[in-house]
Amino acid sequence: MSTIASQVEVPEGVHLPIYMDNHATSPLDPRVLEAMMPYFTTKFGNAASRNHSFGWEAEQAVETAREQIAKLIGTTAKEIIFTSGATESDNLAIKGIAEMYRERGNHIITQVTEHKAVLDSCKHLEKNGYRVTYLPVKADGLIDLDDLRHAIDDKTILVSIMAANNEIGVLQPIAEIGKLCHEKGVIFHTDAVQSVGKVPFNVIADNVDVASISGHKIYGPKGVGALYVRRRNPRVQIAAQIDGGGHERGMRSGTLNVPGIVGLGKACEIANAEMATEAVYLAGLRDRLKAKLESELDYIHVNGSMEHRLPGNLNVSFVYVEGESLLMGINDVAVSSGSACTSATLEPSYVLKALGLGDDVAHSSIRFGLGRFNTQAEVDYVAAKVIDIVKHLRELSPLYEMVKEGIDLTKIQWAAH
């Protein structure tokens, strides 16, 4: 009798369920919450109120947060504007630049594994007379700089390439991309949501002109983000996409979310102080998880470059096991899958498909997103549990059996359905 109910023991100090999906969102750091609390209650002023202490207090808090963010990414407070989150930041950057520089050109370059906030903003522009080039990625998930060089033409106004990918955690060569853009006089925007606070990110060293930042990916609150907009060499201008009171130097109207902004600032301050040690810690946990899985299981495929990767990311395909069935077996562990069955569209992950992987490998993928609050004991439990369930599901898998018998699965005429 084969039974899937796992017998893996829960080690002392480990509380279920375990959260290991930190690319989706991260828990609020208690220090961040503490910093935010007064701005929900006694310090409730509108940062735009110029005539009383409530407003001044709120404005002061916002300016402190601006400086905390600026410090983390190597810029000045004047170059940070606040938004409702990274989706808004990406929309504002891409649509705002496209609109502002329309007379100079109508060509935008991005790449296929970007977040939907970037891809869908570009698609929107395509309907309005813009031309968009979607660069492919290599098998390791990185773009080829030569492809970018060749794609830039005299109508190119913007290049938007993410710093770190949200599914496979690979780090694009943004410093080189930015250098190339500057040589060609093209604005460089990067969706830096997954990399800010995780790996060194400096807008000067990385030649970045515009960068999207999110609060809740770095142990800050949801509903708040920022956009870095360069003011010198080159000065970047952005057409507002939300009109109103002219807040944020006219680029983004709307009453500022003071508690959220305070939280984002505090999260950046903590990241600035702890990122170096935290990165070593997370890479250690990630490598431990990977080594354990590889020591017990065959037919494992790591998706994307291991060399150029966020320290807390591991994206693996357990080939011949379908991702959703694996998630069902490890239901006390929160992770994500690139399987079609877990998506609203019933399509497997477009990021994994872009790496040239077959749909079958995409269906078998699991994304582990390790974060600040994960422990070694949790990693050990998760590894044991995944190994246990994968082995059980492979006993159930006709594909695994056939491969073990030496049958070439590509030679079978599968009935499409």
Next chain:
Amino acid sequence: MAYSDKVIDHYNNPRNVGQLDKSSTEVGTGLVGAPECGDVMRLQIRVNPETQVIEEAKFKTFGCGSAIASSSLATEWIKGRTVDDALGIKNTDIVKELSLPPVKIHCSVLAEDAIRAAIGDWKKKNSAAETVDAAVAVVAQ
């Protein structure tokens, strides 16, 4: 997604997992689905040549929990039935029994296809018993 208790039960304790000797004339094999679609079911039956009753049924499935549950349930239902009787099982019966949501209906369709494919394979073998190799007709040579 929330799974019904019956899906969870079949997932945790799948019935009739395994394989039968596909070269036997008493055995019919159905292999349906495709790896790139995210689900493949192999369902096998061993039929008593005298009574035409399915005496044994085995499955293996690559797919989500609902696909595993649908095929596990299918093996339970066809065991003890005659082949003609088993052909009467409809995917809608599986949907109802497992309370599958609309996005998982294709899992039940695949299970019905697997039953039909296994029975079809057995019938093909037994109408031309000398061509035993037909049992592996799904494997393109």
